[in-house]
Amino acid sequence: MTNDPKKTLRLLMPQWQGGHLPAYHFGAQLLAWLAPPASGPIAEVQVDLPTTGGLPLEIGIVGRSALLRQLHSAQEILNEQTPDRVVILGGDCLVDLAPFAYLNERYEGDLAVLWVDSHPDILTPEHFSHAHAMVLGNLMGEGDADFANTVKRPVKAANIMYAGLDEMSPGEQEFIERHGLRKATPSELAISSEPVLTWLKATGARNVAIHLDLDVLDPAQFRSLLFANPKAAPDAFAGIPQGKMPIADVVRLLRDVAQIADVVGLGITEHLPWDAIALKEMLAALPLLGTSNG
């Protein structure tokens, strides 16, 4: 596997509307600050700044028009830059839609997609109004037509596998069974990466794109997640599956995958650094440091 860093695009996409949560915007900025320096070009999708008011529900999807505008901007950047590989720093989960669709076209279907997530992301506006929970369905050509139709070459089900997914709703379960999507649970992956490697070899794909939703991590070990919001009520996320993977298992899995396929896409999403947000706001309000003090 040759790896010319000049052909790897780093795409910053501080999108927050897909989860209807302004904190994703700052989370993307901190994520970009924490990431190793890029060795190739960097591009940023222009995203509307968060506002205090809520976003409109537009034909079943909150923030539909802003999300579509940003999706098209990402497509334009990709078509202009024509990278071989893309690192995406989100933002909510939906940020991977344009890049993964681009990669499947770029490699003419010779692409496997590893979805490292505690949620299957195949909902539709009939179930839910936040588009970040719909992105993998869109990549398969399903769901809302405005989003799904941006995927010229849908990813075939056999080339998709979930890692870190465990519990899910009956509707999600039905979708996964109907399409025959593979999955490896956190406890299976705690033993080894073997289930994923076996699937990856069976696909025959030489290229792999990896979606890493940080919420696959155990919120007791990594607290910069939706489910670890210190201001949330104790029962705020009752019934919603939470991540169970240690960071070390995720790192080992992705490195194992890179040993047998060319990682051409990697998206890091759903970073919600509550402490950094609270500290930034606190510092701005203090005398001598903040601007509003005499």
Next chain:
Amino acid sequence: MTNDPKKTLRLLMPQWQGGHLPAYHFGAQLLAWLAPPASGPIAEVQVDLPTTGGLPLEIGIVGRSALLRQLHSAQEILNEQTPDRVVILGGDCLVDLAPFAYLNERYEGDLAVLWVDSHPDILTPEHFSHAHAMVLGNLMGEGDADFANTVKRPVKAANIMYAGLDEMSPGEQEFIERHGLRKATPSELAISSEPVLTWLKATGARNVAIHLDLDVLDPAQFRSLLFANPKAAPDAFAGIPQGKMPIADVVRLLRDVAQIADVVGLGITEHLPWDAIALKEMLAALPLLGTSNG
């Protein structure tokens, strides 16, 4: 109160040896990134980078020679810049030693010191080997002579008050009673800032320096603290008092203080952003993002 921003120095001091914990070094960098832009000059104390090995215990203090070297560097910067006001972004608690001593000289003793902390910071090498727990004692001219002697004009006990301090050891209690140091507990400050404002007026001081050890905050609400390390054993901090203040109470207290005195010093210390450290390390280890992957 006039406030010419040109006379406020921002002093970055990513000191970690005073707490013998490399994470303070990165914590200082993230703190500086989160802070509002400086409106005056910025200076950084050169600090040895953390190493994997432990630091030597030198005559009762871990890292004594490095800490003294850094203390003298901070003094040199202050004497050269002669600021009217100083914002200090640490690093461990000891970072406030040189700036607060400088300010008490600069204002010829017309300085009150508000110590917002869950620990009294008056230990000596007879009790403990980490110098960050000794800094207020040093500012009073007590403790290890190499540190205390850098304070040309010790802060008088009547001009010192603790905020957020609650439980303490019998030795600490004895010290506080012997010197007649005032304190307001988290529950008193939850009602109002009045105990601090009454003390501040009684001192007659026109200038105040505020030490804000972030560990005064409740670790259930703000987790970037020593006591909220997700990798620590459940009993790792048994018997050590932890912070109990909400961020909002700290902000209100400091803003109330700024209404009746000139805040000429503000030190933010002990920032330990565990998630950001873990995420940075994770990103560096991932394929396509990290440097060690093919």
